[in-house]
Amino acid sequence: MPGGFDWIGFLIAVAIIELTPGPNMGWLAALTLREGKKPAFAAVAGIATGLSLQLAAAVTGLTALIISAPGLHQLLHWAGVAFMLWLAWDAWKDGGSVALVSVGQERGFRRGLIANVLNPKALAFYVLLINQFVRTDAGLPIWAQSLILGLIHLTVATLVHAGIVLVAGRAGDGLERWRTSVPARLTFALMLVAIAVWLALTPPRS
Template sequence: MLSSLDWAGFLFAIAVIELTPGPNMGWLAALTLREGRKAGLAAVAGIASGLSLQLLAAVTGLTALIASAPAVLTGLHWAGVAFMLYLAADALLDTGGGGAANGTQDRGFRRGFIANVLNPKALAFYVLLISQFVNPEDGPVWLQSLVLGMIHLMVATLVHGGIVLLASRMGARLERWRTSMAARLTFASLLVGIAIWLALMPPGG
């Protein structure tokens, strides 16, 4: 299986995609700076769970079906934009008071999960990119797609975890800044910027 796969091309493609600044990278860094490493790692787990659902949908053919319906894809696209704007408003209104650490971690997981379930870019990745490396002569297409998708998921999780660990080092030196108005404005502005970036992208593009 996958005997004819261009491994160098595939690994290069997913590395470039994951190392290119985007919504997950910016959000994880800002979240970790603001709420700490545990919240950031919880968000990484949420992102991985959301991507896993996208992968399972692709393997079963559901993602291809959704991608063929422009209205559904467009709806997912704008739902993702709206969710980023919600996070921006929530960040601006959150003064940092109250809330147990477990609640923060649960919230980070939930947000990471939702953001990636609503991420048309992830949907497009599994439908459009992975399909380029699948060869029906190498075995069941669904199994090849699953293996390639899991490799992408591992690379993405390593990159996201690295972002959190790097940002947490900065956060330790900026503890008092994290709950200040400046931090909340910065975090909210970053999320609004991500929402605008997503809005300017074509759905699934």
């Protein structure tokens, strides 16, 4: 990757997004409490597999789009800003996960895989956020930069999801109460807004 690549900015953005309370966090915590760590870790593997498929689709699609329409880079930049603001709103309004009602009906790997393969938010993340950090003038092709960044996100996401299972096994219902509390939702929403503002003030990389 180019020497001027903003590793710290990317890692901070990814960490905040993955630590923000959301459906995966609530579902994994509930699954751990109801069925134990074994099916919950299987679900983590399913989520990682689903995200990997989304990453593969995004890497090939993003490369094709930028090559075929150079002006799209600017459009994707502002779409990425809007996406971060949408994530902030989504984090704030999440007062409880409806997925908890039916979590006992589905198991581990298959549920995690299907939920994330069919999740448009995951594909939007790989297309829109990664675009903020790739450089068309770098030594590596766009697809290679996107793949590296996507794999970094996949690693962070898997570590966070595994951590949720471990914490839920110890904290019990306390994790769900914290996840849906106003201070937690407000804090993460404001952090996501801050990322959106930072991206908006950072010129698109070309």
